[in-house]
Amino acid sequence: MARVKRSTVLPGFRLTLGFTIFYLCLIVLVPLMTLPARTAAMGWSAIWQTISDPRVVASYKLSVGAALMAACVNAVFGLIVAWVLARYQFPGKRVVDAFIDLPFALPTAVAGITLTTLYAPNGWLGAPLDKYGIKVAFTPLGITIALVFIGLPFVVRTLQPVIEDLDVEIEEAATSLGASRSYVLTRIILPYLYPAWLTGFALAFARAVGEYGSVVFISGNMPMRTEIAPLLIITKLEQYDYAGATAIAVVMLLISFTLLLTVNALQGWSSRKLAH
Amino acid sequence: MAHVQTGRTRDPKKGLTEPAPVRWLLTAVALGFLFLFLAVPLVAVFTEAFRLGWSAYLTAVAEPDAMAALKLTLTAAAIAVPANLIFGVAAAWAIGKFQFRGKQLLITLIDLPFAVSPVISGMVFILLFGRQGYLGNWLMDNDIRVVFAIPGIVLATIFVSFPFVAREIIPVMEATGSQEEEAARVLGAGGLQTFFRVTLPNIKWGLLYGVILCNARAMGEFGAVSVVSGHIRGVTNTLPLHVEILYNEYQFQAAFAVASILAFLALVTLVLKTIVEYRTRRSMEPVHGN
Numbered sequence: 055m056a057r058v059k060r061s062t063v064l065p066g067f068r069l070t071l072g073f074t075i076f077y078l079c080l081i082v083l084v085p086l087m088t089l090p091a092r093t094a095a096m097g098w099s100a101i102w103q104t105i106s107d108p109r110v111v112a113s114y115k116l117s118v119g120a121a122l123m124a125a126c127v128n129a130v131f132g133l134i135v136a137w138v139l140a141r142y143q144f145p146g147k148r149v150v151d152a153f154i155d156l157p158f159a160l161p162t163a164v165a166g167i168t169l170t171t172l173y174a175p176n177g178w179l180g181a182p183l184d185k186y187g188i189k190v191a192f193t194p195l196g197i198t199i200a201l202v203f204i205g206l207p208f209v210v211r212t213l214q215p216v217i218e219d220l221d222v223e224i225e226e227a228a229t230s231l232g233a234s235r236s237y238v239l240t241r242i243i244l245p246y247l248y249p250a251w252l253t254g255f256a257l258a259f260a261r262a263v264g265e266y267g268s269v270v271f272i273s274g275n276m277p278m279r280t281e282i283a284p285l286l287i288i289t290k291l292e293q294y295d296y297a298g299a300t301a302i303a304v305v306m307l308l309i310s311f312t313l314l315l316t317v318n319a320l321q322g323w324s325s326r327k328l329a330h
Numbered sequence: 331m332a333h334v335q336t337g338r339t340r341d342p343k344k345g346l347t348e349p350a351p352v353r354w355l356l357t358a359v360a361l362g363f364l365f366l367f368l369a370v371p372l373v374a375v376f377t378e379a380f381r382l383g384w385s386a387y388l389t390a391v392a393e394p395d396a397m398a399a400l401k402l403t404l405t406a407a408a409i410a411v412p413a414n415l416i417f418g419v420a421a422a423w424a425i426g427k428f429q430f431r432g433k434q435l436l437i438t439l440i441d442l443p444f445a446v447s448p449v450i451s452g453m454v455f456i457l458l459f460g461r462q463g464y465l466g467n468w469l470m471d472n473d474i475r476v477v478f479a480i481p482g483i484v485l486a487t488i489f490v491s492f493p494f495v496a497r498e499i500i501p502v503m504e505a506t507g508s509q510e511e512e513a514a515r516v517l518g519a520g521g522l523q524t525f526f527r528v529t530l531p532n533i534k535w536g537l538l539y540g541v542i543l544c545n546a547r548a549m550g551e552f553g554a555v556s557v558v559s560g561h562i563r564g565v566t567n568t569l570p571l572h573v574e575i576l577y578n579e580y581q582f583q584a585a586f587a588v589a590s591i592l593a594f595l596a597l598v599t600l601v602l603k604t605i606v607e608y609r610t611r612r613s614m615e616p617v618h619g620n
Contacts, residue, residue: 264448
């Protein structure tokens with residue numbers, strides 16, 4: 055098959071592929087290779103010393119924990135939002151639909167200072183919460199809220215097209231055979247949505263683990279308590295501790311790549327499932 | 331009959347949708363969640379920006395450092411977007427129109443910048459070009475500044491906005507196949523003529539969509555640019571970094587005034603995106619025959 059296609063009359067294969075690989079190496083691969091190169095030069099014990107430092111461990115736990123919480127919140131509400139947008143009619147639906155992508159379009163620094171101001175003890179949302187003794191800004195809860203904001207579109211946008219493409223005939227068949235609506239929802243529709251749902255969850259999670267801009271303002275950055283891993287990398291870089299920064303970064307990259315591979319596997323599962 | 335086929339907006343039929351109270355409850359929960367997490371923050375940006383009135387707003391926005399930051403943001407985007415556009419078209423042509431080994435790997439590698447934390451995206455350029463970086467000594471000897479200077483900011487911007495155009499048009503190129511182009515070639519069209527007259531009209535909406543997203547990311551990037559910038563006021567500050575500096579100096583109203591420019595750009599992005607999505611859907615409809 056590959057042989058036949060190669061005899062195409064279209065020009066430019068060598069030129070475009072050559073340029074693609076050259077540009078990819080120049081902008082992405084060569085810069086990224088500095089990380090494993092630095093790590094290899096460090097030696098295992100030096101790396102272990104950096105990443106087993108209690109302050110670093112605390113930052114990993116916080117980054118991963120808050121990202122996980124935020125992804126769970128987004129998974130629940132994202133499913134509801136995607137369902138409502140795909141299936142129900144209400145006035146202003148198009149505007150609401152367009153606004154889902156706001157977290158993608160709004161620079162993270164803007165989101166960061168806005169959420170901090172809103173949830174500060176004297177802010178619009180922070181003040182009423184403060185009355186009940188709930189502190190949001192400068193706590194892990196605030197970090198989670200910022201991560202919910204930036205991860206919001208992922209679950210909605212992966213689920214929405216799948217729900218729109220659901221075959222109504224399956225639902226009609228089940229209903230006409232006497233299945234109740236709740237049975238149809240939980241036993242027929244939901245299993246169909248699992249791959250896309252998990253993909254959206256993993257994407258939101260991956261984005262949140264490495265997030266910096268929207269979190270750094272609301273977190274308060276107290277070592278051991280509200281210091282996220284990306285901030286610790288910046289701190290090390292500012293102290294010219296390149297080795298320390300590299301060690302922290304490599305662990306974060308491993309987490310991201312594991313998630314990316316999971317997403318790829320899920321998408322494979324999803325396309326097989328949707329292909330019937 | 332036609333009713334069932336048209337798909338997208340179905341009439342809620344009895345038994346095929348949830349009971350009305352459930353529908354209302356779910357809609358209320360969804361809208362409440364979106365109101366709290368999207369609408370309230372957006373309103374807050376503009377409220378805080380205009381808290382001290384128009385004149386204070388204009389002063390903050392027209393201040394020389396803010397203007398310098400705006401100029402740098404536009405410069406970085408003006409380099410990053412065309413660079414990634416050319417790359418995206420080249421990559422999509424190679425991947426979409428030809429078969430070769432390692433194609434799937436190439437597609438995965440193009441998406442790589444999405445998997446990397448913004449902070450790490452900036453950091454790799456410090457490891458490469460910084461004073462203790464691999465090329466640090468050579469750059470110093472030749473008196474070239476990359477990190478803590480404009481080239482570093484441009485490089486970091488290109489890195490984080492790298493995949494957007496490519497990943498939008500690769501699927502479109504793959505889906506349209508190469509028969510139309512082959513026909514044009516056989517009928518005597520040149521390579522570039524084939525591209526501009528046959529391929530481009532097919533991919534234009536995907537291309538535009540990618541450019542819009544790429545530009546939004548390029549103008550709004552914070553983490554990666556923050557690492558390589560060095561925060562030199564009026565020199566290596568982009569708009570998002572300027573917002574940070576003002577905020578950390580407790581000039582809240584000025585910070586939100588500058589932030590409101592970025593929020594406005596985000597709204598423009600959303601409008602353009604919606605228009606392009608609408609046009610794409612319309613141009614796809616006759617082809618979408620399955």
